[in-house]
Ligand SMILES: C[S@@+](CC[C@H](N)C(=O)[O-])C[C@H]1O[C@@H](n2cnc3c(N)ncnc32)[C@H](O)[C@@H]1O
């Protein structure tokens with residue numbers, strides 16, 4: 118692939134149109150409020166977790182309300198087929214448990230959270246009232262104006278819209294064209310409700326040009342991006358065949374993906390707001406060559422997963438783990454030795470954007486302050 122610049126990005130008709138003006142009429146949430154919220158939900162829990170190093174005090178929890186989904190992205194093993202979602206009782210008990218542990222960041226995960234919109238709105242309201250920073254990842258297809266107003270009013274802090282292409286094609290279903298009206302309304306209402314919007318983009322062997330186009334689009338709309346490298350799971354998932362999936366990055370894609378990553382690093386240095394640190398983007402190059410060394414993942418310590426039935430897992434990748442990691446009734450079973458053994462095996466084959474950032478920013482007090490400052494001042498946040 119020849120080196121591309123911003124001007125080489127495919128000119129899909131809606132890409133370069135003028136973003137709509139922000140909504141007027143309601144008082145915008147002030148930066149000082151965002152800074153306060155970032156301190157309350159990220160910094161203080163993190164500092165407390167460092168001071169009480171012998172206790173289990175997760176800073177960030179991934180919260181699965183549904184595994185069902187209205188799509189079937191080729192790379193995704195994290196979806197079920199018509200499985201009952203989390204009950205309201207379990208959801209309330211899980212939020213209370215997290216609150217007791219000192220955790221104040223609740224990141225929905227799935228499946229597609231919006232398959233039960235009223236459930237998500239009410240749970241967001243409950244958690245936001247308790248001071249949680251609530252993060253909502255979604256493919257956006259079921260989003261409409263009423264939902265955006267309802268979730269904004271309920272107190273959501275970040276909406277992460279997952280799109281992998283400007284327009285859809287085989288294996289890549291999440292595209293911006295499909296959700297453009299709701300995307301524009303979501304961005305328009307940001308200041309009114311005080312949430313951040315950003316685009317969540319999965320880099321595959323098929324969508325290199327689209328990643329550039331989406332990056333430019335996000336920049337024009339004044340929102341952040343976060344990038345994931347699509348990767349096969351470390352364990353088996355029923356009904357998911359990694360070998361039958363055609364979107365992994367293979368040998369023949371390395372050159373093109375390398376050039377994309379260099380382009381993203383240049384954009385990051387030029388001031389585009391991205392969740393991924395340059396270190397994470399650089400690690401992607403080693404990852405696609407299978408040369409990534411083991412890294413100090415903090416899953417099961419600083420971050421964790423709550424499954425549909427209220428049981429725990431260390432991370433997204435181990436959702437289907439059959440080991441006992443504890444649950445909201447009995448408490449956690451994340452013993453350090455077991456986690457260390459696990460990560461020595463799995464971390465060279467995993468580049469979890471969220472856990473890699475968590476690992477980076479939780480290495481020192483100074484780095485955690487940087488995280489909060491980024492949050493408050495550059496609309497920065499990202500998970501998964
Ligand atoms: C599992 S989905 C759940 C929320 C929502 N349905 C969505 O698509 O964002 C969360 C994110 O996981 C990421 N993901 C899913 N499968 C992945 C894989 N094999 N490798 C890397 N990231 C993956 C996608 O980027 C997706 O946006």
Ligand code: SF4
Pocket residue numbers: 186187188189190193194195196227228229256279
């Ligand atoms: S990545 Fe999200 S939208 Fe795609 S199948 Fe998985 S859960 Fe559904």
Ligand code: SF4
Pocket residue numbers: 351414415416431432433434435459460463464467468469472
């Ligand atoms: S490195 Fe961390 S996030 Fe990745 S699979 Fe292992 S435990 Fe999970």
